[in-house]
Amino acid sequence: xxxxEITIRHLKMKLNAPxxxxxxxxxxxxxxxxxxxxEDGTIGWGExxxxxxxxxxxxxxxxxxxxxxxxxxxxxxxxxxKHPDEVSELFAPIRKNNMAKSTIEGAVWDIYAQQTNQTxxxxxxxxxxxxxxxxxxxxxxxIDDLVLLVDEYVKEGYKRIKVKIKPGWxxxxxxxxxxxxxxxxxMADANSAYRLEDAETLKQLDAFDLTMIEQPxxxxxxxxxxxxxxxxxxxxxxxxxIHSVEDARKAVELxxxxxxxxxxxxxxxxxxAKKIHDYCEANGIPVWCGGMxxxxxxxxxxxxxxxxxxxxxPGDTAGSSRYWEKDIIxxxxxxxxxxxxxxQTAGIGYAVDREAVKSFTAAKKHYK
Ligand SMILES: [Mg+2]
Numbered sequence: 001x002x003x004x005e006i007t008i009r010h011l012k013m014k015l016n017a018p019x020x021x022x023x024x025x026x027x028x029x030x031x032x033x034x035x036x037x038x039e040d041g042t043i044g045w046g047e048x049x050x051x052x053x054x055x056x057x058x059x060x061x062x063x064x065x066x067x068x069x070x071x072x073x074x075x076x077x078x079x080x081x082k083h084p085d086e087v088s089e090l091f092a093p094i095r096k097n098n099m100a101k102s103t104i105e106g107a108v109w110d111i112y113a114q115q116t117n118q119t120x121x122x123x124x125x126x127x128x129x130x131x132x133x134x135x136x137x138x139x140x141x142x143i144d145d146l147v148l149l150v151d152e153y154v155k156e157g158y159k160r161i162k163v164k165i166k167p168g169w170x171x172x173x174x175x176x177x178x179x180x181x182x183x184x185x186x187m188a189d190a191n192s193a194y195r196l197e198d199a200e201t202l203k204q205l206d207a208f209d210l211t212m213i214e215q216p217x218x219x220x221x222x223x224x225x226x227x228x229x230x231x232x233x234x235x236x237x238x239x240x241x242i243h244s245v246e247d248a249r250k251a252v253e254l255x256x257x258x259x260x261x262x263x264x265x266x267x268x269x270x271x272x273a274k275k276i277h278d279y280c281e282a283n284g285i286p287v288w289c290g291g292m293x294x295x296x297x298x299x300x301x302x303x304x305x306x307x308x309x310x311x312x313x314p315g316d317t318a319g320s321s322r323y324w325e326k327d328i329i330x331x332x333x334x335x336x337x338x339x340x341x342x343x344q345t346a347g348i349g350y351a352v353d354r355e356a357v358k359s360f361t362a363a364k365k366h367y368k
Contacts, residue, residue, distance in 0.1 A: 001081040001111055005037040006073050006104070008065060010363040013295060014325050020138060023053040029293055030061055033328075033357065034068070036076075036107035042114050045352060046106030047298035049265035050099040056292070057219070057240065057266065059099045067100035073367050076104055084109045088271045098243060098268035105269030106301050114347040119304065121342050121349075124274060126307025130339045134160030134314035135322070136189065136291060139169055143176050150177060150184075157337035160185040160211065160314040166193040171204045178208040185314070189214040192240060196224045199231050211313065212237040212259050222247075225256035235259050239290055243267055245275040252283055259313065261290040264301055273305055281310035291316030296329030300348035303333065307342055314338070328356045 011033050018025045032048035050059040075090050087105045094101070113123040121128075135158045140146040150161050161181070165173065165188045177186055187210050194202060194216045202216055212235045217224045219240035229236045235258035242248050242260055244267060251257045260280055264273050280287050289306045292298065302317045317340065320332035327333070329350035333340060343349025 001108065001115065002039040002078060003036045003076050003081075003108065003111075004039045004078060005366065005368040006077065007035040007364065007366050008068060009033045009035070009357065009361045010061065010065075011295065011328075011357070011360045012362045013328075013360050015293075016321070016323055016325060019293065021051070021053070021055040023055050026052070029295075029323075030362070031295065032061055032064055032068075032103060033295070033297060034103045034107050036104065036111060038111050038115070040115070042111045044107035044110030044114070045297045045348060046103045046110070047294055047301070048099055048103040049263070049292035049294060049298055051292075057099075059097065063097070064100040064103065067094070067097045068103065069365070069367070072100060072104055076108075077367065081108065084112045085271045088269055091268070096243070099265040102265045102267075102269040105271065106264065109270050109301075110347045117346050119342070119344060119349055120301070120347055121304040121307040124270060124304055124308060126304065126342075127309065128307040128342060130341050131303060131306040131311070131317070132159045132314040132338060133317050133335055133340055134158055134162055134185070135318050136162040136316045137164065139164050139166065143173055146173065147176065147180055150181060154181060154184055156335070158314075158318075158335070159338040160187065162187050162189055162214075162316065164188075165190050167198065167201070170201060174205055174208045174210065185211045187211040187214065187237075189239070190216040192217060192219045196227060199228055202228065203231060206233040210234050214261060215239045215241065222251045222254055222256040225251070226254040229255055229258070237261055239263070240266075242276070244272060245279050248276045248279055252280070252285055258285065260285055260287045262287050262305070263290040263292060264305060265292060265298075270301065270305060274308065277305075277308050277310050286310060286312040288313035289315035289317060291318070293323055295324070296320055296327040296333060296350055297348070297352070299333050300329065300343075300350050303340055303342060304348065326356055328353050328360065
Protein backbone atom coordinates (compact mmCIF):
# COMPACT_ATOMS: atom_id res chain seq x y z
CA UNK A 1 0.00 0.00 0.00
CA UNK A 2 1.03 3.57 -0.63
CA UNK A 3 -1.39 6.40 0.21
CA UNK A 4 -0.82 9.17 -2.31
CA GLU A 5 -3.81 11.46 -1.68
CA ILE A 6 -5.99 12.33 1.32
CA THR A 7 -9.10 14.50 1.51
CA ILE A 8 -10.48 15.78 4.80
CA ARG A 9 -14.07 16.96 4.94
CA HIS A 10 -15.89 18.68 7.79
CA LEU A 11 -19.39 17.23 7.69
CA LYS A 12 -22.41 18.73 9.35
CA MET A 13 -25.18 16.14 9.58
CA LYS A 14 -28.68 16.71 10.92
CA LEU A 15 -29.51 14.59 13.98
CA ASN A 16 -32.94 13.00 14.28
CA ALA A 17 -33.21 14.22 17.86
CA PRO A 18 -31.27 16.95 19.71
CA UNK A 19 -28.26 15.71 21.65
CA UNK A 20 -27.38 17.28 25.01
CA UNK A 21 -23.89 17.46 26.53
CA UNK A 22 -22.31 19.60 29.24
CA UNK A 23 -21.56 22.17 26.46
CA UNK A 24 -25.19 22.51 25.42
CA UNK A 25 -27.74 20.97 23.09
CA UNK A 26 -26.87 20.20 19.48
CA UNK A 27 -29.19 19.55 16.53
CA UNK A 28 -26.38 18.76 14.06
CA UNK A 29 -23.32 16.61 14.43
CA UNK A 30 -20.06 18.10 13.18
CA UNK A 31 -17.24 15.67 12.46
CA UNK A 32 -14.35 14.95 10.12
CA UNK A 33 -14.53 12.39 7.34
CA UNK A 34 -11.28 11.22 5.74
CA UNK A 35 -10.90 9.78 2.25
CA UNK A 36 -7.55 8.16 1.43
CA UNK A 37 -6.45 7.05 -2.04
CA UNK A 38 -3.86 4.38 -2.65
CA GLU A 39 -1.47 4.62 -5.63
CA ASP A 40 -3.48 1.80 -7.30
CA GLY A 41 -6.66 3.91 -7.05
CA THR A 42 -8.30 2.06 -4.15
CA ILE A 43 -10.19 4.43 -1.85
CA GLY A 44 -10.57 3.94 1.89
CA TRP A 45 -12.70 5.86 4.39
CA GLY A 46 -12.17 6.83 8.02
CA GLU A 47 -14.26 8.89 10.44
CA UNK A 48 -13.09 10.97 13.36
CA UNK A 49 -15.29 10.46 16.42
CA UNK A 50 -14.02 13.67 18.05
CA UNK A 51 -16.94 15.94 18.89
CA UNK A 52 -17.21 19.65 18.25
CA UNK A 53 -16.42 20.39 21.92
CA UNK A 54 -14.19 18.54 24.43
CA UNK A 55 -16.84 17.01 26.75
CA UNK A 56 -16.04 13.32 26.16
CA UNK A 57 -12.25 13.72 26.04
CA UNK A 58 -9.75 16.46 25.21
CA UNK A 59 -9.96 16.05 21.44
CA UNK A 60 -12.19 18.12 19.16
CA UNK A 61 -12.90 18.34 15.44
CA UNK A 62 -10.47 21.27 15.20
CA UNK A 63 -7.64 19.64 17.19
CA UNK A 64 -8.05 16.54 15.01
CA UNK A 65 -7.79 18.58 11.84
CA UNK A 66 -4.63 20.26 13.16
CA UNK A 67 -3.03 16.92 14.13
CA UNK A 68 -3.96 15.34 10.81
CA UNK A 69 -2.74 18.22 8.66
CA UNK A 70 0.45 19.10 10.53
CA UNK A 71 1.63 15.73 11.87
CA UNK A 72 -0.21 12.57 10.83
CA UNK A 73 -0.81 13.06 7.10
CA UNK A 74 2.84 14.03 6.45
CA UNK A 75 3.92 10.76 8.12
CA UNK A 76 1.61 8.56 6.04
CA UNK A 77 1.64 10.14 2.57
CA UNK A 78 3.75 8.17 0.07
CA UNK A 79 4.99 5.73 2.72
CA UNK A 80 5.24 2.06 1.69
CA UNK A 81 3.01 0.00 4.00
CA LYS A 82 2.70 -3.77 4.10
CA HIS A 83 0.01 -3.97 6.76
CA PRO A 84 -2.28 -1.49 8.58
CA ASP A 85 -0.65 -2.48 11.91
CA GLU A 86 2.33 -0.36 10.79
CA VAL A 87 0.25 2.82 11.04
CA SER A 88 0.10 2.84 14.84
CA GLU A 89 3.87 2.15 14.97
CA LEU A 90 4.51 5.14 12.69
CA PHE A 91 2.26 7.32 14.88
CA ALA A 92 3.75 6.10 18.17
CA PRO A 93 6.14 9.10 18.62
CA ILE A 94 3.07 11.39 18.73
CA ARG A 95 1.44 11.30 22.14
CA LYS A 96 -2.30 10.68 22.57
CA ASN A 97 -4.55 12.36 19.95
CA ASN A 98 -6.00 8.88 19.52
CA MET A 99 -9.12 9.94 17.65
CA ALA A 100 -7.05 11.83 15.07
CA LYS A 101 -4.74 8.80 14.61
CA SER A 102 -7.68 6.44 14.30
CA THR A 103 -9.20 8.53 11.49
CA ILE A 104 -6.36 7.70 9.08
CA GLU A 105 -5.78 4.20 10.40
CA GLY A 106 -9.41 3.24 9.70
CA ALA A 107 -9.07 4.33 6.07
CA VAL A 108 -5.84 2.32 5.69
CA TRP A 109 -7.58 -0.80 7.07
CA ASP A 110 -10.41 -0.28 4.56
CA ILE A 111 -7.90 -0.07 1.67
CA TYR A 112 -6.00 -3.13 2.93
CA ALA A 113 -9.18 -5.21 3.16
CA GLN A 114 -10.19 -4.25 -0.39
CA GLN A 115 -6.73 -4.96 -1.81
CA THR A 116 -6.67 -8.39 -0.16
CA ASN A 117 -10.25 -8.96 -1.34
CA GLN A 118 -11.84 -9.57 2.04
CA THR A 119 -14.29 -7.87 4.34
CA UNK A 120 -12.87 -5.55 6.99
CA UNK A 121 -14.35 -7.97 9.52
CA UNK A 122 -12.33 -10.91 8.23
CA UNK A 123 -9.19 -8.77 7.79
CA UNK A 124 -9.48 -8.14 11.53
CA UNK A 125 -10.01 -11.83 12.26
CA UNK A 126 -13.76 -11.71 12.89
CA UNK A 127 -16.11 -14.55 12.00
CA UNK A 128 -19.66 -13.54 12.98
CA UNK A 129 -22.08 -12.89 10.13
CA UNK A 130 -24.45 -10.90 12.34
CA UNK A 131 -23.87 -8.90 15.50
CA UNK A 132 -26.12 -8.28 18.48
CA UNK A 133 -26.83 -4.66 19.26
CA UNK A 134 -28.17 -2.57 22.10
CA UNK A 135 -29.30 0.99 22.41
CA UNK A 136 -28.11 3.91 24.52
CA UNK A 137 -30.65 6.37 25.90
CA UNK A 138 -29.79 9.81 27.28
CA UNK A 139 -31.29 11.48 30.35
CA UNK A 140 -35.00 12.21 29.77
CA UNK A 141 -37.39 14.85 31.14
CA UNK A 142 -39.21 12.30 33.31
CA ILE A 143 -39.11 8.62 34.24
CA ASP A 144 -42.41 8.16 32.37
CA ASP A 145 -40.81 9.50 29.17
CA LEU A 146 -37.90 7.09 29.65
CA VAL A 147 -40.20 4.10 30.20
CA LEU A 148 -42.07 4.90 26.96
CA LEU A 149 -38.81 5.09 25.02
CA VAL A 150 -37.44 1.87 26.49
CA ASP A 151 -40.70 0.12 25.70
CA GLU A 152 -40.38 1.19 22.03
CA TYR A 153 -36.82 -0.09 21.73
CA VAL A 154 -37.57 -3.39 23.49
CA LYS A 155 -40.43 -3.92 21.00
CA GLU A 156 -38.01 -3.17 18.13
CA GLY A 157 -35.92 -6.07 19.42
CA TYR A 158 -32.86 -4.31 20.86
CA LYS A 159 -30.99 -6.81 23.01
CA ARG A 160 -29.74 -4.45 25.69
CA ILE A 161 -30.89 -1.12 27.04
CA LYS A 162 -28.29 1.32 28.29
CA VAL A 163 -29.45 4.30 30.29
CA LYS A 164 -27.39 7.33 31.25
CA ILE A 165 -27.43 8.09 34.98
CA LYS A 166 -26.24 10.95 37.18
CA PRO A 167 -26.77 11.92 40.84
CA GLY A 168 -30.51 12.44 41.34
CA TRP A 169 -31.37 10.38 38.22
CA UNK A 170 -30.25 6.94 39.28
CA UNK A 171 -31.79 4.63 41.92
CA UNK A 172 -35.47 5.48 41.30
CA UNK A 173 -34.95 5.38 37.55
CA UNK A 174 -33.27 1.98 37.56
CA UNK A 175 -35.80 0.56 40.04
CA UNK A 176 -38.70 1.62 37.81
CA UNK A 177 -37.05 0.18 34.70
CA UNK A 178 -36.33 -3.13 36.40
CA UNK A 179 -39.93 -3.38 37.66
CA UNK A 180 -41.36 -2.66 34.20
CA UNK A 181 -38.88 -4.71 32.14
CA UNK A 182 -38.18 -7.83 34.15
CA UNK A 183 -36.37 -9.87 31.49
CA UNK A 184 -34.48 -7.14 29.64
CA UNK A 185 -30.71 -6.67 29.93
CA UNK A 186 -30.33 -3.20 31.43
CA MET A 187 -27.16 -1.29 32.20
CA ALA A 188 -26.29 2.18 33.46
CA ASP A 189 -23.65 4.56 32.08
CA ALA A 190 -22.56 7.27 34.52
CA ASN A 191 -19.95 9.03 32.33
CA SER A 192 -17.89 9.82 35.47
CA ALA A 193 -20.71 11.58 37.33
CA TYR A 194 -19.88 10.06 40.76
CA ARG A 195 -17.10 10.00 43.35
CA LEU A 196 -16.04 7.23 45.69
CA GLU A 197 -18.03 8.99 48.46
CA ASP A 198 -21.19 8.13 46.49
CA ALA A 199 -20.60 4.39 46.97
CA GLU A 200 -23.72 4.04 49.18
CA THR A 201 -25.94 5.29 46.33
CA LEU A 202 -24.22 3.08 43.78
CA LYS A 203 -24.56 0.03 46.07
CA GLN A 204 -28.35 0.45 45.93
CA LEU A 205 -28.14 -0.30 42.19
CA ASP A 206 -27.03 -3.86 43.05
CA ALA A 207 -30.69 -4.68 43.75
CA PHE A 208 -31.66 -4.28 40.08
CA ASP A 209 -29.53 -7.00 38.48
CA LEU A 210 -27.84 -4.61 36.02
CA THR A 211 -25.53 -6.12 33.41
CA MET A 212 -22.94 -3.50 34.39
CA ILE A 213 -22.38 0.05 35.49
CA GLU A 214 -20.18 1.95 33.10
CA GLN A 215 -17.51 4.45 34.17
CA PRO A 216 -19.03 5.59 37.46
CA UNK A 217 -15.93 7.49 38.66
CA UNK A 218 -13.41 9.93 37.17
CA UNK A 219 -12.48 9.60 33.50
CA UNK A 220 -8.77 9.20 34.30
CA UNK A 221 -9.16 6.91 37.33
CA UNK A 222 -8.40 3.24 37.83
CA UNK A 223 -7.59 3.35 41.58
CA UNK A 224 -10.94 4.39 43.07
CA UNK A 225 -12.75 2.12 40.60
CA UNK A 226 -10.86 -0.84 42.13
CA UNK A 227 -12.08 0.21 45.60
CA UNK A 228 -15.62 0.66 44.36
CA UNK A 229 -15.70 -2.70 42.56
CA UNK A 230 -14.90 -4.41 45.88
CA UNK A 231 -18.06 -2.86 47.35
CA UNK A 232 -20.37 -3.65 44.41
CA UNK A 233 -21.90 -6.87 43.11
CA UNK A 234 -22.67 -5.18 39.77
CA UNK A 235 -19.69 -5.44 37.39
CA UNK A 236 -17.95 -2.16 36.61
CA UNK A 237 -17.18 -1.50 32.94
CA UNK A 238 -14.53 1.07 32.05
CA UNK A 239 -14.89 3.33 29.02
CA UNK A 240 -13.15 6.74 29.31
CA UNK A 241 -10.26 5.36 31.46
CA ILE A 242 -8.95 2.91 28.83
CA HIS A 243 -6.81 4.31 25.98
CA SER A 244 -4.54 1.37 25.22
CA VAL A 245 -3.92 -2.30 25.90
CA GLU A 246 -1.52 -1.17 28.66
CA ASP A 247 -4.33 0.75 30.37
CA ALA A 248 -6.52 -2.34 30.03
CA ARG A 249 -3.88 -4.58 31.60
CA LYS A 250 -3.37 -2.23 34.58
CA ALA A 251 -7.11 -1.85 35.21
CA VAL A 252 -7.72 -5.60 34.99
CA GLU A 253 -4.76 -6.41 37.28
CA LEU A 254 -5.97 -3.87 39.85
CA UNK A 255 -9.51 -5.25 39.72
CA UNK A 256 -10.90 -1.89 38.57
CA UNK A 257 -13.03 -3.38 35.81
CA UNK A 258 -14.74 -6.65 34.89
CA UNK A 259 -15.86 -5.58 31.41
CA UNK A 260 -14.33 -3.17 28.90
CA UNK A 261 -16.09 -0.90 26.42
CA UNK A 262 -13.84 -0.62 23.37
CA UNK A 263 -14.19 2.49 21.23
CA UNK A 264 -11.95 2.49 18.17
CA UNK A 265 -11.31 6.24 18.25
CA UNK A 266 -10.60 6.40 21.98
CA UNK A 267 -7.84 3.77 21.71
CA UNK A 268 -6.18 5.12 18.54
CA UNK A 269 -7.51 2.70 15.95
CA UNK A 270 -8.44 -0.83 15.00
CA UNK A 271 -4.99 -2.32 15.66
CA UNK A 272 -5.01 -1.21 19.31
CA ALA A 273 -8.70 -2.13 19.64
CA LYS A 274 -7.84 -5.65 18.51
CA LYS A 275 -4.94 -5.84 20.99
CA ILE A 276 -7.29 -4.87 23.84
CA HIS A 277 -9.81 -7.43 22.61
CA ASP A 278 -7.16 -10.17 22.54
CA TYR A 279 -5.79 -9.27 25.99
CA CYS A 280 -9.29 -9.26 27.47
CA GLU A 281 -10.19 -12.56 25.82
CA ALA A 282 -7.08 -14.20 27.28
CA ASN A 283 -7.99 -12.86 30.73
CA GLY A 284 -11.71 -13.66 30.83
CA ILE A 285 -12.89 -10.04 30.47
CA PRO A 286 -15.83 -9.67 28.05
CA VAL A 287 -15.84 -6.60 25.81
CA TRP A 288 -18.37 -4.64 23.78
CA CYS A 289 -18.20 -1.81 21.26
CA GLY A 290 -19.32 1.64 22.38
CA GLY A 291 -20.84 4.28 20.12
CA MET A 292 -19.94 7.93 19.49
CA UNK A 293 -22.91 8.95 17.31
CA UNK A 294 -21.00 7.83 14.24
CA UNK A 295 -22.13 8.32 10.68
CA UNK A 296 -22.31 5.23 8.47
CA UNK A 297 -18.53 5.15 7.98
CA UNK A 298 -17.65 4.93 11.67
CA UNK A 299 -20.63 2.63 12.18
CA UNK A 300 -19.27 0.26 9.50
CA UNK A 301 -15.92 0.09 11.30
CA UNK A 302 -17.73 -0.69 14.57
CA UNK A 303 -19.73 -3.47 12.91
CA UNK A 304 -16.55 -5.06 11.56
CA UNK A 305 -14.74 -4.88 14.92
CA UNK A 306 -17.71 -6.39 16.74
CA UNK A 307 -17.39 -9.60 14.70
CA UNK A 308 -14.34 -10.58 16.84
CA UNK A 309 -15.10 -13.45 19.19
CA UNK A 310 -14.79 -11.72 22.59
CA UNK A 311 -17.39 -9.04 21.74
CA UNK A 312 -19.78 -11.05 23.86
CA UNK A 313 -22.05 -8.24 25.05
CA PRO A 314 -24.30 -6.24 22.69
CA GLY A 315 -22.75 -2.89 21.71
CA ASP A 316 -24.08 0.63 21.06
CA THR A 317 -24.10 0.30 17.27
CA ALA A 318 -27.74 1.11 16.53
CA GLY A 319 -29.20 1.43 13.03
CA SER A 320 -28.51 4.55 10.91
CA SER A 321 -32.08 5.79 11.32
CA ARG A 322 -31.65 6.05 15.09
CA TYR A 323 -29.51 9.19 14.61
CA TRP A 324 -29.82 10.36 11.01
CA GLU A 325 -32.54 11.54 8.66
CA LYS A 326 -30.15 10.43 5.94
CA ASP A 327 -26.88 8.55 6.36
CA ILE A 328 -23.87 8.77 3.99
CA ILE A 329 -23.66 5.07 3.17
CA UNK A 330 -25.70 2.72 1.01
CA UNK A 331 -27.38 0.63 2.15
CA UNK A 332 -27.84 2.24 5.55
CA UNK A 333 -27.12 0.14 8.66
CA UNK A 334 -30.34 -1.67 9.53
CA UNK A 335 -31.23 -3.38 12.79
CA UNK A 336 -33.57 -6.34 12.54
CA UNK A 337 -34.81 -7.93 15.73
CA UNK A 338 -31.73 -6.66 17.59
CA UNK A 339 -29.18 -7.81 15.03
CA UNK A 340 -27.14 -6.15 12.27
CA UNK A 341 -26.10 -8.34 9.35
CA UNK A 342 -22.39 -8.02 8.62
CA UNK A 343 -21.93 -6.87 5.00
CA GLN A 344 -20.09 -9.32 2.74
CA THR A 345 -18.41 -7.07 0.17
CA ALA A 346 -14.68 -6.27 0.45
CA GLY A 347 -13.58 -3.41 2.72
CA ILE A 348 -16.04 -1.70 5.06
CA GLY A 349 -18.81 -3.31 3.04
CA TYR A 350 -21.04 -0.27 2.46
CA ALA A 351 -20.90 2.09 -0.53
CA VAL A 352 -20.38 5.79 0.17
CA ASP A 353 -23.20 8.04 -1.04
CA ARG A 354 -21.11 10.82 -2.56
CA GLU A 355 -24.12 13.05 -3.20
CA ALA A 356 -25.03 12.87 0.49
CA VAL A 357 -21.42 13.52 1.51
CA LYS A 358 -21.35 16.57 -0.76
CA SER A 359 -24.58 17.94 0.63
CA PHE A 360 -23.31 17.70 4.23
CA THR A 361 -19.81 19.09 3.56
CA ALA A 362 -19.11 22.40 5.32
CA ALA A 363 -15.38 22.54 4.52
CA LYS A 364 -12.87 20.40 2.65
CA LYS A 365 -9.14 20.19 2.02
CA HIS A 366 -7.04 17.97 -0.22
CA TYR A 367 -3.51 16.75 0.59
CA LYS A 368 -0.98 15.07 -1.69
MG1 LIG B 1 -19.73 5.38 28.15
